[in-house]
Amino acid sequence: MKLKYFLTLLVAFLIVNINAQSENDDILFVVDNEPVYTSEFIRVYNKNLDLVQDESQKNVDEYLKLFTSYKLKLREAKELGFHNKPSYKRELANYKKQLAKSFMKDTKVTNALVEEAYERISYDVKANHILVKVAESANSQDTLKAYNQIVSLRERALKEGFDSVRKEVHNGQTLFGEELGYFSGFKMVYKFETAAFNTNVGDISQPFRTRFGYHIVDVLDKRKSRGERTVAHIMLVNKKGDTINKPEVKIQEIYKKIQQGEDFAALAKQFSDDKSSAPKGGALAPFSSGQLSSPEFENVAFGLENKDDISVPFKSAYGWHIVKLINKKLIPPFEAMKPELEVKVKRDDRSKLIDEALNETLMKQYKVNKAIPDLNYFVSIMNEDYFKRSWKLPSDFNNDNPLLKIGKKQFYYRDFGDFLLKGQKGRLVRTDFKSFVINKYNAFLSESLVKYKEENLEYENEEFAHILAEYRDGLLLFDLMENTIWNASKTDSVDIQNYYDSHKENYVLPERINAVVASSTKQKTLKKVSKLLEQGMPIDEIKNLVNSNDKIEVIFTAGIMESNDKALPKSIPFKNGISKIYNHNESFVLVQVKEVLTKTQQTFEESKGKVVSDYQNFKEENWINGLREKYNVVLDQQALNRVKSQLNN
Secondary structure (H helix, E strand, O other): OOHHHHHHHHHHHHHOOOOOOOOOOOOEEEEEEEEEEEHHHHHHHHHHOOOOOOOOOOOOOHHHHHHHHHHHHHHHHHOOOHHHHHHHHHHHHHHHHHHHHHHOHHHHHHHHHHHHHHHHHHEEEEEEEEEEEEEOOOOHHHHHHHHHHHHHHHHHHHHHHHHHHHHHHHOOOOOOEEEEEEOOOOOOOOHHHHHHHOOOOOOOOOOOOOOEEEEEEEEEEEOOOOOOOEEOOOOOOOOOOOOOOOOOHHHHHHHHHHOOOOOOOHHHHHHOOOOOOHHHEEOOOOOEEOOOHHHHHHHHHHHHHOOOOOOOOOOEEOEEEEEEEEEEEOOHHHHHHHHHHHHHHOOOOOHHHHHHHHHHHHHHHOOOOOOOOOOOOHHHHHOHHHHOOOOOOOOOOOOEEEEEEEEEEEEEEEHHHHHHHOOOOOOOOOHHHHHHHHHHHHHHHHHHHHHHHHHHHHOOOHHHHHHHHHHHHHHHHHHHHHHHHHOHHHOOOOHHHHHHOOOOHHEOOEEEEEEEEEOOOOOHHHHHHHHHHHHOHEEEEEHHHOOOOOOOOOEEEEEEOOOOOOOOOOOOOOOEEEEOOOEEEEEEEEEEEEEEEEEEEOOOOOOHHHHHHHHHHHHHHHHHHHHHHHHHHHOOOOHHHHHHHHHHO
C-alpha cells in the first residue's frame, strides 16, 4: 500500500462517517443539503482526542474546521463521480470481502487453535524431513505411488538411519531430504508443524501429506523457546565525509573504551549511527527469535546470557555493532499474546478448520437444510467435455428449478450451473461424475453461505458497518487527493517553479562547518590534542601518539556539520580554529573548525522535494477555500453549543 494511501485511510479512520442516525439526533451542520449529525461529530471527537497531536485541534471549534473540511472533500469526491469508478468499486468490494472474514470466524474453534499456537511458539523443534513431491490435484494413481514411496522410505529410515537415507534420496526435484534446524509455531505449514510437534524426540513421524506432497519428519530435539531480548547497541556505518576512521576500525576503538570502563550508553550517544536509538543510549525495543531481519545480530543478542553482558564487535548487513544485554525474558503470558496469535491463526493454514466451523454456524443461522439435494440432473448432464474445459449447459437446461435456500435468498439450478461453468479452470482431476458433482456442490454451498453473510453483515453487525463506512470514505478521499493535489508535481511544473521563486527564503541551507571533533572522557587528554592540532599535526599521527593498542583515549569524527549535529556542543561558536574543551554527552569534546560554510540559497533542483510538498499544502489550502464557496455549509449554532456543553462535562 502506498504511503499516501495509508495516510489517507488513517485520516478516514480519524474522521469516520457513520450513516446510521437516530430520529432524535441533532443536525450539527449541512453540506449542500447533506446533514451531518451531532452524534457523529461527538463520537469522532472523543474517539480521536488522544490521537490528535496538534493541541489546537483538541479545541472543539478548531476540530470542527478540520471535520468540515473533510466533509467538503467527500462531497466534492461524490460530485466528481469518484464513487462510480470501476477501480473504486473493485477495491471496496475486495476490502469488504477481507473485512468480513474477520467477523465470520468461529470463536470456539479459533480460541482452541490460538491456545494450541501459544503452546507451540513456547517451544522450538529441531527436525529434518524427507518429501516425496506430488501435487494436491494429482490423480489417484500418482497419489498412491507417492504414498507408497514415502512409506518405503520410512521403513528404510528406520533400518538404515534417517540421515543416511535423507542424503541419498535428495535430488531437489521429486525428492527432497533437508535439514530444517530449529523452528516453532507458524514457521511451517500447519500440517507439517503438527506432525513435528506431535512426534517424540528421536522418532520418525508417520507419513503425512501437505500441499507439497508426502513427508516424514525426524525430530531431533525440542527445547523451550529462547523468548525475548532487550538490548542496546552501538552501530557504525560507512559515513560520507568521515575520512578519519573506517567503521571497522572505529568500532574496535569504541570497544576498547568500553573495556576500559567507559559508559556504554554515553558512547552510544556520542558515536552510534542508529539515529533512533543513539539518544536513548543505544536501547532497542524488545524482540523475539526470528523477529529481526538480521540473523547475525539476533544470534549475538540471544548468545548474551547475563544482564550487562557486552558482545565483541561484529558485522551485520547493516554495519558494525557492539551489543549490550539489558534484559531477557521468556515467552509473554498467553493473555498478552492472544490478540497477535488470533491474527496469525486467521492467516494460517489453520483457517481451513475455522472455515469448516463457519459453514456449520452459517447453516444453522440461516436454517439451511443439511441434506444434499437431489443432484442426479446435474450428474446426467456432465460429460468429458468438462475436463477439456469446453463443457456447456444444455440448451433446455432447467434454469428455474429451486436448488436450496439460504436465509431469505432462494438459489436455483442456474446458480449452480453458472458455478460449474466457471469451475472449468486450473487442473481438473477426473473422477466419477456423481462424486465430482457432490464435491462441486459442497464448494458452491460454502461459497454461497459466505457471500450471503457478506451481503448481510453490514445490516447484522454495527461494528462492521462502521468500519466499512470508514474505508469507503477513505477510498474516495484518496482518489480525490491524488487527482487534485498529490499529482501536482507532474502537472503543475510552472506553478511549482513560480512558488519556489516567490518563497526562496524558505529554501536556504543553514550555516555549517567543516570540522573535526575529538572526544575523550579525560579533559587532560584533549588539552594535549589541542596543542598537537595547533602545531598542525595530522589526525592520524595524533591518534597514534595519544592512543595505543591497549587503550583508546580519544576518538575523532570529521565532516560537514550543522549546529544541531549530535557531535557538537550546543553553544559552540562557528569560527575557524580550535575550540575550548566542552562537557558534552557525558564526555569531553574539542572541535577544530577548518571552514565555516555560510548560509546558502538552495537551487530549485536542490530543494525540489520540499518545494513540491510546500506547494501541495498551499494548493490544498486554496482548494478547500474554494470548496467552502462552492458548497453551502450551514451550521446550527445551538446544536454546536449543546455539543460543547456535552464535551466539556
